[in-house]
Amino acid sequence: MQPSEQLKEHCGEHWQSATEHAFCAELAEGSLPLDKMKRYLAQDYTFIDNFVRLAASAIHYAPSLPDRLPLAHFLGNIAGPENTYFQRSFDMLAVVESERVSPELLKPTSDFQALMLKAAKSGEYGNMVAVLCVAEWVYLSWAEPVVEAVDSLPFYFGEWITLHSGEYFASVVEHLRGQLDNAFNTADEAQQQTITAYFNEAVLLEKQFFDACYQ
Incomplete structure (x- = not known):
């Protein structure tokens, strides 16, 4: 079994809670209250x-x-189509300027921000790809099964699903999983424990982030 799959299974309860969250289910059904979507997007x-x-x-x-190249290409997508999606959704949902620019951060938001910066500053590639892999793999896992619902949804729901599903996005996740597998396999025992800790914390924070936006 690939290390990435083992890591996912190790935090199975939190993984399931994040990928089968009521927030995601209601978004795919088009029944998610717009105040919750606005909070989430901000x-x-x-x-x-x-x-x-x-x-x-x-x-x-x-x-x-x-x-490097697949990550560089994906980074362009984040700065391009995904950033544009946010701006169009903010306009359509009438998100006020203060919420667009500097919303008061929920605790899981600030905690995940800190985890990303900690991984970036660690200088350890395995830590970085562990967090990146969780961030994208969780979204593929919940979005891919509901992609057929997209045509019946307003764009601020539907496009969020299509941005996190499909052949290209699946290839990004597969690349990140491969990078994580390689980093884990070549790490010593202490570093493997550190990578595992980053992965587990990222999964828990994804679940807590959906909880906080849904409440």
């Missing part, structure tokens, strides 16, 4: 800055050019 948009820092650090520390 919080989630704050991740882009530190996500870019983390991804850029991972690109720098990646072992080779073939390892």
